[in-house]
Amino acid sequence: MKFNEKFTIDENYANTRIDKWLKLNTQKFPQSFVEKLLRSGKIKVNNKKVKSSYKLQLEDEIFLQFSYEEKKENEKFSYSANIKEYKEIRNNIIFENHDYLILNKPSGISVQSGTKSPKNLIDILNKFSEDKKFYLVHRIDKETSGIIVFACNRLFAQTLSEQFRNKDVKKSYLAILYGSIPRNEGTLDHDLVFKVKNQMKTFKAETDFSVLSKNKDFSYVEATPITGRKHQIRQQFFKVNHPIVGDGKYEIPHYVNKDKFLMLHSYKITFYDKGKEKTFKIEPPKEFKNFLKKSNL
Numbered sequence: 001m002k003f004n005e006k007f008t009i010d011e012n013y014a015n016t017r018i019d020k021w022l023k024l025n026t027q028k029f030p031q032s033f034v035e036k037l038l039r040s041g042k043i044k045v046n047n048k049k050v051k052s053s054y055k056l057q058l059e060d061e062i063f064l065q066f067s068y069e070e071k072k073e074n075e076k077f078s079y080s081a082n083i084k085e086y087k088e089i090r091n092n093i094i095f096e097n098h099d100y101l102i103l104n105k106p107s108g109i110s111v112q113s114g115t116k117s118p119k120n121l122i123d124i125l126n127k128f129s130e131d132k133k134f135y136l137v138h139r140i141d142k143e144t145s146g147i148i149v150f151a152c153n154r155l156f157a158q159t160l161s162e163q164f165r166n167k168d169v170k171k172s173y174l175a176i177l178y179g180s181i182p183r184n185e186g187t188l189d190h191d192l193v194f195k196v197k198n199q200m201k202t203f204k205a206e207t208d209f210s211v212l213s214k215n216k217d218f219s220y221v222e223a224t225p226i227t228g229r230k231h232q233i234r235q236q237f238f239k240v241n242h243p244i245v246g247d248g249k250y251e252i253p254h255y256v257n258k259d260k261f262l263m264l265h266s267y268k269i270t271f272y273d274k275g276k277e278k279t280f281k282i283e284p285p286k287e288f289k290n291f292l293k294k295s296n297l
Helices: 018-025 031-040 074-078 083-090 121-128 154-165 232-239 286-294
Strands: 002-008 043-045 061-067 093-096 100-105 145-151 170-178 185-188 192-196 199-203 207-214 218-225 264-273 276-281
Touching (some): 083 121, 145 154, 170 286, 185 232, 192 232, 207 232, 218 232
Parallel strands (some): 145 264
Antiparallel strands (some): 093 100
């Protein structure tokens, strides 16, 4: 099914959120899919991109232009989370209150849906939660393990999103690199290039790092991203010829990447809750620890 239509808002839908309007007037797409359409500009209001929280005004014009056959989004809709998956996710909760949930994400599961990754945390949580709706405020890669925060209400989602924009949130990762990185600490400041609206654009990126241990074959480092670009840590260590062990996307021929487990773990996050600084930590998974041990790091 394809959508290529324009709608004008009348008094029946004035002051209605755009995501609610979509659910009432189109198929009941998962929230993560709606967010993706809005971010990509395939759904616009008055020919402008808007957020899912945007409240429609009288005479607003909504433009829909997308096809989930083309994007294979129907693969996502064929996925249906089950209660076993939900219980497994609940077992990985580090902390939960009325405002947010801290989860230890396993490697191999996406935070939100995609054409190649229908199984995802946000849809599993929201399908089976009876008293809360979870909001995604940041992401980590599918292959990366470790801490991720979900907001449990719209107000805290806005609060935490603002903290991310203002760089008040601090995230730290543990990574195992190929080779012995020369410096024991420093900042990686290689610009990264991404495709935006069919054009290649350059973005500044910064990551602080310090070496925890190393030998001639591997380096065990702590990395703290200052900016938040896609695959930032993975790309920047790749650019200095020390790719992360297990990274099949950013690898160089000099290192034979036999390990299939990405040795990148989100182990610490610090943010503010009602003015008080909150820090959460989680140790890396057994695959990570076993590699450290066998590599004498």
